Amino acid sequence: MTTTMMRLRQHLGLASSPAIYTSAIARLGNNTAHHRRRTSTTSTTQKQLLFLLLVILLLLALSFVLIPSSVLLPPARPRIMSSSASDSASPAAPFEKPRAVVKKVLAESQPEGQGATVRRSIGRHELRSLDPFLLLDEFSVSKPAGFPDHPHRGFETVTYMLEGAFTHQDFAGHKGTIKTGDVQWMTAGRGIVHSEMPAGDGVQKGLQLWINLSSKDKVIEPRYQELESKDISRAEVDGVEARVIAGEALGAASPVYTRTPTMYVDFTMRPGSRLHQPVPEGWNAFVYVVEGDGVFGREKAAPTTAHHCLVLGPGDGLSVWNRSDRSLRFVLVAGKPLGEPVVQHGPFVMNSRAEIQQAMEDYYYGKNGFERASQWSSSA
Secondary structure, rough: OOOOHHHHHHHHHHOOOHHHHHHHHHHHHHHHHHHHHHHHHHHHHHHHHHHHHHHHHHHHHHHHOOOHHHHHHHOOOOOOOHHHHHHHHOOOOOOOOOOOOEEEEEEEEEEEEOOOOEEEOOOOEEEEEEOOOOEEEEEEOOOOOOOEEEEEEEEEEEEEEEEEEEHHHHHHOOEEEEEEEEEEEOOOOOOOOEEEEEEEOOEEEEEEEEOOOOOOOOOOOOOOEEEHHOEEEEEOOOOOOEEEEEEEEEEEEEEOOOOOEEEEEEEOOOOOOOEEEEOOOOOOOEEEEEOOOOEEOOOOOOOEEEEEEEEOOOOOOOEEEEOOOOOEHHHHHHOOOOOOOOOEEEEEEEEEEEHHHHHHHHHHHHOOOOOOOOOOOOOO
16 A cells, blocks of 8 residues: 555544444445345336236236127116107197297188188288288188189298199199198299189188298299198197198108298197197297187187187297097198298288389289280189
């Protein structure tokens, strides 16, 4: 050992206590060995844990392959039918917000056409219109009376025969006869001239509804949809029968296409029956009683008799009870409001006075859809 090293050891006090230095070195060596043993043990433990994890994953994978899914998965929750499917198929599902009767109009007889008589409800001074509906007539006609050649523009007519038959002709060459239970849905569009006359002896009865067209549809080409009674969708549940002319009721749907969204259903209710019929939210709706008497809207309301038109307020749908000893027959009609100005002059329904004036000129001069008007007359 050099003199310098000796001095350093003396300065540190190690020369006189070599055992302390040796002990410290020994402890350092022991700690190093212990650390190596701990590191080795930790590494072994990690390997064991990793191996165990791999075994568990392998067992889980095998269980999904070998064990049926019905054992592993919780039981499926039952399907709940939508309200439109379940409610529409049952006449006995009440509403949280039933539609109440807000106006009641008696359809009084008045002359119309040539010797014909109608009971008008919508279109008279008590109820000028109910957007999108312009007019509702219950007609009763016998030969030789009827509705000879006359024009239309800007709306649709729906003729539903309750009894007898009517023959229709127009200047486009279309001709046909609708009988009891049949429907003719005519879109006048930009213009039509036609006649509607009784086809048989005795009294011919029916309903004619006028439905407004939106401004974009007022100038389309005329078209027809005719349904024979046998082709009208029907359903009967718990003493309530529905004949669906447009829309849906009791699970039955009509094939008729309506440019202005419309529901039109003919209901017959046996004594003691009840009905809860959904009506689309935001649509205007009314009831026309054809035969019998019934309670409409509220269970404690007074019964309403035949030839009354009932305007319904807002709500989920219409509730009806037949507490009489005879059948109740009525039509429920609803439609989506157009919210457009209505200007009507006889058989023309447009959005402004200027358009009415134009329609009158077109008909008079035979143009813009009325080209064949002056050269045509019906066989009636």
